[in-house]
Amino acid sequence: MDDRILKIATRAKLTLEALSEKITNSQIEFNAERYEPTYSKSAVASLPELAKAKVDKAVAEMEQEGYQFQKKQAGLNNVYSMGHKDITAIYEHRGVPKYRDKFKEAHTIFLTNLKGGVAKTVSSVTLAHGLRCTPALLHHDLRILVLDLDPQASATMFMKHDLSIGVVDETVAQAMLQNVSREELLEEFVKPTNVSGVDIIPASIEDAFIASQFEKLANEHLPGQNIYDVLQENIIDKLEHDYDFIFIDSGPHLDAFLLNSFVAADxxxxxxxxxxxxxxxxxxxxxxxxxxxxMTETAGSEIKLSSIFGYMAKIARKSDHADAQSLLREVCGADMLDTSLPLSTAFERCGESFGTVFSTNPKFYPGDRDALKKARLKAEEFTRSVFDTITFNRKNKG
Structure with missing residues (x-):
């Protein structure tokens, strides 16, 4: 092999490691490895299913039972500074039902498009964090899993960037071929992300080889199993009671990974x-x-899709963008989300440090904090639209 190629590859690897280490060290220095918004006691009282009297009563009863709420110093006093764990505990104390009490199995969402660069991954990770972090959805205590099937590992980079460098053996593709148990999936393959309650099974560049040779490898390691049912049967069926929503992020390639995602998606x-x-x-x-x-059904697989929705991504207030939105509405009809994911520098700036608008701490955001706040509010609106639309369809189907 040409020495120049080896030198470029080596330099690329070293540069990637240095960039990742720089971001990691910065996060550690400022204690920003994880960011979770906190709420005052009065802010918690404004959340769904709650009110001041309900929160006061629950907090008093829980503290009497020994529960210790998160607090922070404000002047000479300690004031309530409640995170997701505290808020969830209040809802549980009051007996407010969760999403999993109504829907027992995970709902699988596949963000798909054969055109690259259309915000599939940004949408996936934003929704994954949004379902967990949007205030109006906190009472559901949603459990989220992201399955990264793109060998570029972009979703992994956003959610667990230390796994996006070098060789990773515990990937979605490997779990599909190894057909391990539920316990092994949870212990070895599922990784926590920078938002508690959101997990990921990562991807690695080596998965590209598996994708290109999937039929041969599946026939060798999974004899008798339909090659397009592997993702559903070997991963999702085993984890469907451990999560409320499962997201699939695959590359823009017409390969076995894409068709497995087609079969697995709700x-x-x-x-x-x-x-x-x-x-x-x-x-x-x-x-x-x-x-x-x-193509998939001819191969003997069953498409179980219950809904399909188009939505505008990377949209701004421009006349040609409005024209495109109008045309998409004609194409999709009722099957179009009523909100969009906008074109915003805040999404890009957060991505520069491997974060989303939900996981980025405003204190360390390098841009305009008001812009970040607006982007987060828009992402919450988008998340609510997806959640409400899917939940409405599931109720009607049931």
């Missing part, structure tokens, strides 16, 4: 950017969906 979300090339490419992908479904 809901498709299709991000549609307004840029003309992206918009046209997305419409071509949507036009081919029946063909892709036929």
């Amino acid at each position: 809901t498709f979300l299709i991000p549609v950017p307004p840029a003309q090339v992206d918009f046209h490419s997305t419409l071509k992908f949507m036009q081919r969906l029946p063909e892709l479904f036929d």
Whole structure:
């Protein structure tokens, strides 16, 4: 092999490690490895299913029973500074039902598009964090799992960036082929992320080889199993009672990973950017969906899809963007989300430090904090739209 290629590869590896180490050290220095918003006692009282009298009563009873709430120093006094754990405990104390009490199995969401660069991964990680962190959804105490099936490992980079460098053996692709037990999945493959309650099974660049040779490898290691049912049967079926929502993030490639994701998904979300090339490419992908479904069903797999929604991504207040949104509404009809994921520098700036608008601490955000706040509010609106739409469909289906 040409020495120049080896030198470039080595330098790329060293640079990647240095960049990651720099970000990690900065997070450790400022105690920003994890960020979770905290709420005053009065702010908790404004959350769904609660009120001042209810919170006062619950807090008093819980403290009498020995529960210790998180507090912070404010002047000479200690005041309540409640995180997700405290708020969840209050809801549990009051007997408020959770999402899992109504829906026993996880709902699998696949964000898909064969056009690259359309915000699939940003949407996936934003929704994964949003379902956990959006104030209006805190009472559900949602448990989230992200399955990264893209060998580029972008979702892994956002959620567990120390695993996105070098070789990772415990990936989704490896778990599919090894067909390990539920206990092994939870102990060895599932990794916690920078937001508590949100986990990931990562990806690695080596997964690209598995994708290119999947049929051969599956026939060798999983004899008798349909090659497009592997993700569903070997991972999702085993973890469906451990999570409320499972997200799949795959690459923009027509391969076995994509078709496994088709079979495993309960809901498709299709991000549609307004840029003309992206918009046209997305419409071509949507036009081919029946063909892709036929491909998997002809192979003996069953598509169990219950809903499919398009939504505008990377959208701004421009006339051509409004035109694209109008055209998409004609294509999708009622199957279009009523909110969009906007084009905002805050999403990009958060991504520079491997975070989302939910996991980035405003104190250490390098840009305008008001812009970050607006981006988070928009992401909460988008998350609520996805959650409400899916939940409405599940109730009606049930």
